[in-house]
Amino acid sequence: ITAGSLLLCGTADTPPTCTEQSIAVSGEGDWNVNTSTGIVTFTPASGFTGTVTPLSYSVIDVLSRATTSTLSITVAAISAPNTPDLDTSSDTGSSTSDNETKDSTPTVGASGATDGDTVTMTATKGAVTVTCTYVASSSVSTCDLPSMTDGTWSVTSSRVDSQNNASGASAPLSIVIDTTAPSRASLPDLDAASDAGSSSTDNTTSDTTPDIGVSGVQTGDIVTMTAVNGSTTITCTYDTAVATTCELATLTDDTWSVTAVVTDTAGNDSLQSSALTLIIDTTIPTTSTTSTTEAPTTTTTVAPTTTTVAPTTTTIAPTTTTTTVAAATSTTTTTTTTTTTIAPTTTTTAVPTTTTTLPNSLIPNDTSGIEKKVEDVAAIAGMPKDGWVKVDKGETSLTITTSEGLMIKIGAKVKSSVTLRLNTRGMPIFEANDFITIAGGGLKPFTPASTWLFSTPTKLGELQVDANGNFTEEYSIGDAVPPGDHTAQLNGIAPDGTLRVVEVAVEILPTPDVVVPAVAQSSTSDTPPPAPPMSNSATIALLASALALLAVSRKESGVAAASNTPNDSATNDSPSADSVEREEAGGEISSVGAEYGIHSNEVRKDRLRTPRFEWVDTLLNKIASSFDRISPMIARVADDGAYARTLLGFMWLLVPFAGVAVGIASAFNTNFVVMIPSLELVIAICILGVIDAFAGMLFALSFGITLLLGSGFTSIDSVRGFLGIAVFSFAPPLMAAATRPFRRDSSEDQIRWNRLKDFVLSALFGAWAAGGMYGALPSLTTYKPLHSDRTDLIQLVVLLAIASRWIFENVARAYSPQRLRIVEVEEFREVVNRQPFASLLIRTALFLFVAATFIGNNWALWVGGAMFFIPKLISQFTEHFPNFALVHRYLPRNLLRVVVMLFVALWWGMLVNNRYGDSPNTLLYAFVLLSIPGIALGAVDWFARDSKDWPSTAVSKMLGVAVLVVGILCVRGVIF
Numbered sequence: 001i002t003a004g005s006l007l008l009c010g011t012a013d014t015p016p017t018c019t020e021q022s023i024a025v026s027g028e029g030d031w032n033v034n035t036s037t038g039i040v041t042f043t044p045a046s047g048f049t050g051t052v053t054p055l056s057y058s059v060i061d062v063l064s065r066a067t068t069s070t071l072s073i074t075v076a077a078i079s080a081p082n083t084p085d086l087d088t089s090s091d092t093g094s095s096t097s098d099n100e101t102k103d104s105t106p107t108v109g110a111s112g113a114t115d116g117d118t119v120t121m122t123a124t125k126g127a128v129t130v131t132c133t134y135v136a137s138s139s140v141s142t143c144d145l146p147s148m149t150d151g152t153w154s155v156t157s158s159r160v161d162s163q164n165n166a167s168g169a170s171a172p173l174s175i176v177i178d179t180t181a182p183s184r185a186s187l188p189d190l191d192a193a194s195d196a197g198s199s200s201t202d203n204t205t206s207d208t209t210p211d212i213g214v215s216g217v218q219t220g221d222i223v224t225m226t227a228v229n230g231s232t233t234i235t236c237t238y239d240t241a242v243a244t245t246c247e248l249a250t251l252t253d254d255t256w257s258v259t260a261v262v263t264d265t266a267g268n269d270s271l272q273s274s275a276l277t278l279i280i281d282t283t284i285p286t287t288s289t290t291s292t293t294e295a296p297t298t299t300t301t302v303a304p305t306t307t308t309v310a311p312t313t314t315t316i317a318p319t320t321t322t323t324t325v326a327a328a329t330s331t332t333t334t335t336t337t338t339t340t341t342i343a344p345t346t347t348t349t350a351v352p353t354t355t356t357t358l359p360n361s362l363i364p365n366d367t368s369g370i371e372k373k374v375e376d377v378a379a380i381a382g383m384p385k386d387g388w389v390k391v392d393k394g395e396t397s398l399t400i401t402t403s404e405g406l407m408i409k410i411g412a413k414v415k416s417s418v419t420l421r422l423n424t425r426g427m428p429i430f431e432a433n434d435f436i437t438i439a440g441g442g443l444k445p446f447t448p449a450s451t452w453l454f455s456t457p458t459k460l461g462e463l464q465v466d467a468n469g470n471f472t473e474e475y476s477i478g479d480a481v482p483p484g485d486h487t488a489q490l491n492g493i494a495p496d497g498t499l500r501v502v503e504v505a506v507e508i509l510p511t512p513d514v515v516v517p518a519v520a521q522s523s524t525s526d527t528p529p530p531a532p533p534m535s536n537s538a539t540i541a542l543l544a545s546a547l548a549l550l551a552v553s554r555k556e557s558g559v560a561a562a563s564n565t566p567n568d569s570a571t572n573d574s575p576s577a578d579s580v581e582r583e584e585a586g587g588e589i590s591s592v593g594a595e596y597g598i599h600s601n602e603v604r605k606d607r608l609r610t611p612r613f614e615w616v617d618t619l620l621n622k623i624a625s626s627f628d629r630i631s632p633m634i635a636r637v638a639d640d641g642a643y644a645r646t647l648l649g650f651m652w653l654l655v656p657f658a659g660v661a662v663g664i665a666s667a668f669n670t671n672f673v674v675m676i677p678s679l680e681l682v683i684a685i686c687i688l689g690v691i692d693a694f695a696g697m698l699f700a701l702s703f704g705i706t707l708l709l710g711s712g713f714t715s716i717d718s719v720r721g722f723l724g725i726a727v728f729s730f731a732p733p734l735m736a737a738a739t740r741p742f743r744r745d746s747s748e749d750q751i752r753w754n755r756l757k758d759f760v761l762s763a764l765f766g767a768w769a770a771g772g773m774y775g776a777l778p779s780l781t782t783y784k785p786l787h788s789d790r791t792d793l794i795q796l797v798v799l800l801a802i803a804s805r806w807i808f809e810n811v812a813r814a815y816s817p818q819r820l821r822i823v824e825v826e827e828f829r830e831v832v833n834r835q836p837f838a839s840l841l842i843r844t845a846l847f848l849f850v851a852a853t854f855i856g857n858n859w860a861l862w863v864g865g866a867m868f869f870i871p872k873l874i875s876q877f878t879e880h881f882p883n884f885a886l887v888h889r890y891l892p893r894n895l896l897r898v899v900v901m902l903f904v905a906l907w908w909g910m911l912v913n914n915r916y917g918d919s920p921n922t923l924l925y926a927f928v929l930l931s932i933p934g935i936a937l938g939a940v941d942w943f944a945r946d947s948k949d950w951p952s953t954a955v956s957k958m959l960g961v962a963v964l965v966v967g968i969l970c971v972r973g974v975i976f
Contacts, residue, residue: 001061003038009056009068018058028052029075042073047166060553080167081110081157084121086143086175092267094239095221100176102266104149108132109142110157110170117159121145123175125153148177178266185214185273187461188225191245204279206834208252213238213245214260214273222263227256227278230446251280253844257446257464274473275464276449333479372503373402377427380406380495381501386781395784396420397437398428400502406442408490408502413474419784423507427485431509432477436460438490439472443500449492453481453506460488469495483510531884608815610649617645620694628828630835635828637730641692641804642824643742643812652692659688659695663702672710674718675783676725679790683797686770690801691731696730703729720849728773736766736802742809750952757960759806761895764968767799780850836876844869851927860924867931871938878942888944891937895960899967904933906970 008017008031023031029044029052042052043504051074058068087107103736111745113119113136120133132143136159145155153176156169168681192200194210213223217240226232227248234256236246246257256278262270375389376402383389387403397411397420410428411420413435421429431438440450443465451460451473460475471492490502620638628635645652662684667676676682689696704722705885706712713719734741748754774794778784812820848865855861894899912926969975 001059004035005060006035006038006040007058007060008033008040009058013056015056016058016066018056018068023055025053025055031055031071040071044075044165046164049075051075059411078161078165078167079112080170081119081159082112084108084110084155084157084173085597086173093265094220094263094267095265098155098265099174100178100266102177102179102268104147104177104179105144106148106175107142107144107175108155108173108175109134111141112170113159114161116162119143119157119159120376121155121157121844122169123148123155125149125151150177150179150885152176176266179263179268182218182221182262182264182270183216184271185223185262185807186216187274188212188214188258188260188276190276190278203277204278204281206282208280208282209247209249210251210278210280211245211247212236212258212276212278213243214262217262218264220265224261224263225258226261226616227251227258229254229256253280253282255279257448259464274461275448277462375400376426377505379503381503382499391427393422395778398504398506400440402442404442404494406440406494406500407506408438408501410488410504413436419778421782428504428506429509430477430506432481432483435474435476436488437472438463439470441468441470442495443469443471444493444495444497445469447493449490451475452489452491453477453486453508454489456841465492477508480481480715481508483508549885586972604814604817606816606818608647609815609819610647610651612645612649612823613653616650618654619647621825624825624828629830629832630823632828632831633734635825636734637697639825640733641694642820643809644692646812646816646820646823647808653694655688655692656698658684659692659698660702662688663699663704664706666699666703667706667710668714670712672707672712673783674707674712674721674725675781676777676788677783678785679787679793681966682774682787682794685729685798686732686788686794687801688731690766690798690805693730693733696733697726698918699729717780720867721777721783723846724773724777724780724850728770728777731773732766732798733802733805733817735769739765742806743813753952753957755810759803762806763799763802764964765898766802767795770798771795818892837873840869840872840876843872854925855927858924860921863932864927867928867935871935874942875938877933878945881942883945884943885947887947889947889950891940891944895967896963899963899970901934901937902967902970905930906975907931 007018008020008023009015009021010023013019021033021035025031027045028048029042032041032043033039034041041058044052052072054070054072056068056070058066060066085108086099086101087109090101090103090106090108091097091099092101092103108123110119110121115137117136118133119136121133121143122129122131125148128149130146130148132145134143152174154172155175156172158167158169160166187872189212190203190205191211191213194205194207194212195201195203196205196207206881214223214225217223219241221240222237223240223246224237224451225246225248229252232252234246234248234251238244238246258276258278260273264270281786327580349835372381373383373387373389374393377398378389378391380389380400380402383402389403390401392399392401396408400406400408400410412428412430436451436453443449445465445467447465448462449465449471450462452458453460458481461473463471463473465471486506486508488506492500492502494500560846577829620641624635624638627638641652641655644655648655662681666681666685667683669677677685685696685699686698704726707718707722713722740762742758742762744751744758771791771794774788774931775791778788844865847868848861851864852861855864891897909926909930912929915925966975
């Protein structure tokens with residue numbers, strides 16, 4: 001018999017006639033015959049165990065006689081590794097064996113694997129599973145699991161040996177991931193047994209090894225007490241499972257600052273507690289008496305007396321001597337002297353002295369009889385008569401500064417952000433579930449200070465001044481403080497050792513009935529308090545930018561307005577073919593205007609045709625065509641993504657789906673509060689809105705519906721804030737398109753220069769508009785997240801997104817011109833007769849609704865509203881007015897008009913601010929007066945609507961670049 005005569009029977013063979021040398025059995029494995037050795041090998045499939053289906057084989061001898069039989073094999077799984085173990089380096093906290101850790105990427109391993117085995121560690125929590133893998137060896141026995149969220153995870157191990165045999169899962173190990181820091185420790189408390197002296201609560205003791213602890217901790221937490229005196233630090237630690245205090249040893253006579261930090265069982269550390277001022281005094285008071293007689297003389301001396309009190313500067317009067325003379329036969333002179341030494345002390349005689357009085361943290365300081373320096377809502381007692389106090393109200397805090405270098409910032413911590421909200425009287429507003437934040441500098445180093453809230457005295461807490469005289473602390477208010485007007489008081493020591501009492505008038509609002517966790521609502525009354533105002537200078541700058549943006553897409557009248565070709569002049573120059581603006585529907589910042597883009601007239605064949613769903617294009621075209629006569633903006637939004645649908649085809653559906661997903665995610669991210677979501681979601685909103693304004697509008701709808709279902713609309717401010725976020729989500733590309741077209745046909749004159757201008761100006765103006773909208777959102781929503789100051793980043797994102805869109809619009813024009821003509825709406829109808837007037841009423845109402853956030857409901861709001869409405873109403877009838885072509889020829893237009901408007905508005909705003917800056921009505925005057933330049937220019941437009949165009953030359957192009965640079969410098973604040 002030869003080795004090659006051994007054959008396997010396949011499904012088509014009938015033993016003993018077998019013909020196969022290899023057979024694969026689905027789900028079980030592979031059979032193979034080695035024709036050189038006659039050995040049959042079975043390789044099981046990955047994960048297969050059990051009995052293999054018997055296989056027939058045959059052997060043919062030299063006489064051609066066939067013999068047949070069957071092969072039967074049972075495959076057994078290899079044993080699983082042992083139960084996983086959390087590496088001691090990852091088992092943080094008080095125990096290295098409790099499998100509770102703050103390490104979110106813990107190191108785990110399992111014994112029971114053979115060198116060369118591939119070991120997989122699998123961690124599961126609910127529907128979430130994470131894994132890590134390592135190849136076992138003498139030096140490798142663990143791997144790091146990827147980032148794991150807080151909670152209890154079940155960890156198992158499995159292995160695959162070098163023969164590809166896989167084991168089952170091991171017994172599970174339960175691991176608790178806990179990365180949440182414990183609550184801040186309470187103010188340390190000196191144990192009553194250690195508080196020696198006449199009072200057991202004054203924190204003055206002769207015990208140099210006092211017992212001290214904190215309250216409100218969890219069983220099993222570790223508390224570390226730290227006592228600091230100058231450069232000396234003493235610590236002690238206790239386990240709350242077995243003790244409530246620990247012993248600080250050994251403290252010398254002096255004043256010590258004691259703080260506490262709580263460490264939970266997972267190893268997370270809390271914030272440091274407020275500081276307790278502890279005085280150690282072990283000096284025994286004594287009296288010295290000297291008695292003298294003429295004869296005999298007896299002198300009795302008692303040890304010198306030393307009495308230690310708080311550091312003070314005291315003037316000691318001269319000693320008084322009393323002499324008593326008896327009968328002539330017997331005279332006795334007695335001198336009684338009592339000396340008290342204060343250490344440390346400075347003793348002077350007949351020199352003016354300064355007395356330092358430390359603030360008593362147990363009572364507020366009464367300043368009714370002390371001279372104060374009063375400024376606005378703040379007052380400071382204890383200052384020199386020639387000193388001054390200044391109050392500044394910024395976006396995040398009220399700042400008080402003095403002539404002697406004291407500086408205090410007060411704000412409200414809402415959620416994770418610090419903000420400043422003011423009532424109509426200029427007083428800071430706090431809600432009962434807010435935190436009051438106090439920070440600053442200019443006090444005496446290493447001295448204590450206390451903070452109070454009254455008319456009904458309520459101690460907020462204490463704070464400790466550091467080595468540089470700086471301090472920072474935050475205090476919860478709580479529902480125990482009654483709503484109404486209060487005075488916040490800070491008591492501290494100035495560098496010269498004298499007491500300073502800082503008082504600020506504040507208003508406390510009750511906690512809203514509907515409380516969103518960790519977020520303070522803006523109001524609890526039917527009429528919400530005004531939204532937190534921007535600074536006067538910031539508000540005036542915003543008004544100036546808005547007025548300049550109004551000039552971006554101002555409609556031309558007459559013949560010019562009838563065409564649908566773009567006006568492409570950078571200054572006032574324009575070739576005849578480009579002398580008119582596109583037909584527009586609004587284009588103003590108050591309503592977010594819409595420009596119908598240029599319909600593609602390219603005749604080239606398509607070089608790129610992406611598969612598409614025809615019904616998608618049909619649906620969007622139907623939406624656009626249904627709304628074009630009553631709402632050109634909705635029609636424009638529905639048609640906005642035609643280029644994207646041309647390039648992406650059926651994959652375009654991912655864009656609107658992403659808009660809906662981001663809207664829902666944003667509502668959950670803000671805990672159903674109408675406010676700016678996280679920075680990552682804001683960036684996603686910007687990109688999606690620029691790619692396709694329709695996706696931005698879907699974001700706004702899904703965001704609003706989710707907020708509505710989550711009861712997020714609780715006040716007028718929430719409605720106003722939602723409208724601001726909604727406009728921000730889809731307006732930037734519309735504003736960019738209102739400035740320059742994203743694409744133009746190749747047949748136009750000076751096509752390269754015009755396209756370069758389109759690319760630069762559309763991106764710049766779109767980013768500018770987005771920055772202005774984003775900067776106004778905190779005032780509209782009444783909440784100011786930390787990232788709301790990242791306006792530059794948002795402008796950069798929008799600028800890059802619009803620049804990218806311009807590129808892809810032209811890719812669609814160049815490579816799929818015929819598909820683009822099919823996808824986009826070819827022609828929009830004229831609006832109905834009453835639409836412009838109805839649109840004007842709606843825009844005016846929105847203008848007033850938004851403007852009320854910044855200036856309130858007053859005479860200026862309605863005068864400004866009239867100045868907004870009346871000129872636009874008159875402009876509806878300008879075709880009946882005479883046209884002065886010569887005046888129109890020299891009027892600034894396009895980019896030059898925007899820059900001139902911005903320049904004039906900023907200059908005019910500076911004059912208004914300088915004239916009325918000290919008045920509490922500065923913003924009211926600015927709101928009305930800043931409208932005057934725009935109205936004046938608009939009134940001239942009524943009678944100067946058309947003229948001969950200026951030719952485009954090299955000089956005019958260079959001037960256009962110069963004008964653009966000036967505009968950028970104005971926007972960035974370099975000019976004005």
